[in-house]
Amino acid sequence: MILQRALCRNWTRQIAEPLMPSYSSKFLRPRTIVLRTMRSSPRHDRPPQSKNLQTSPPFENYAFGGAVPPSNVVKAVIFTGAFSVGCFMGVTILEYENARNMMLEKARLSKFPWLKRQTVNQEQNVWPEVKQELQLHWDKLTPGERVFVPLCALNVLVFGLWRVPALRNTMMTYFCSNPAGRAICWPMFLSTFSHYSMFHLFANMYVLHSFSRAAVLSLGKEQFLGVYLSAGVVASLTSILYKTVTAKPGLSIGASGAIMAILAYVCAKYPDTQLSILFLPMLNFSAGAAIKVIMGFDLAGCILGWKFFDHAAHLGGALFGLFWVYYGTELWQKRLPFLTMYHDLRKTK
DSSP: OOEEGGGOHHHIIIIIHHHOTTSOGGGGOOSSOHHHHHHTSOGGGSOOOOTHHHHSOOGGGGOOSSOOOHHHHHHHHHHHHHHHHHHHHHHHHHHHHHHHHHHHHHHHHHHOTHHHHHHHHHHHHHSOSHHHHHHHHHHHSOHHHHHHHHHHHHHHHHHHHHTOGGGHHHHHHHSSBOTTSSOOHHHHHHGGGOOSSHHHHHHHHHHHHHHHHHHHHHHOHHHHHHHHHHHHHHHHHHHHHHHHHHTOOOOEEOSHHHHHHHHHHHHHHSTTOEEEETTEEEEEEEHHHHHHHHHHHHHHHHHHTOOSSOHHHHHHHHHHHHHHHHHHHHHHHTTHHHHHHHHHHHHTO
């Protein structure tokens, strides 16, 4: 799930200490917001910076605590709107190109049936067995799995990049969403591909795999991508607004805001579907009851200020999924004028 990084001791040990070799462990002991404590420490209590910190900026420069500038909130709101519109325009173009390529391929094969055999023979000379084997496995996947596999691969890739010490400054700046950080906009999107631990990654990908099949069958691949990617940014915006109002900025990472949108969409669309928990298969409950309990838990977390997860991001993602259940079809139809315009532009090339 999207986790508040401030309460994780392992996060500090794996990420903060490699970036601050000159700081003694006494500065990393508090389980409350660690980096806020360091930022508020008296200057004369801080050890002198080592040479390593000259090439690697001090970790405190990432501004985990402190007040959130109003300009950051404005940037986040504008980016969310622009990204969502651009995302749905992008998947509309993808939908058009996929349909166009499929129609052209069928037209070629109907006019020149020998073309497929010749193309296959040429490809076998370049990629002997490997490409054919991959294509065979890909064809066996369901539509939902064909969307899930690339998304899962991206999350695994980013998880691996976090383990490269030379990239940690960049990852901390652009792959963590923080309303008081130096970068605001792109981290709102890129943070949805970051995960804190292997269990964090596995849990999110398991839930995404469980619900992606039904969501893709209902929405289609292109609309699913638009909802998933936009929901991740909307969840980040909700988290930023909540942290700004409560004056508790901090890092958030994870794909669960976007996944919550898919989960909420499926549960609201098919409320009578029976669900169960991975390690407790004997407990069965309806999808409609499940989403009510989950959203109630996250709402309570926001009201009571719990720090287990980023409850505001979860709640924002779930609300976006519910919004798409009732208004998504109408909004998706509004892409048709843009689709016509792109078609006319495409014919001129």
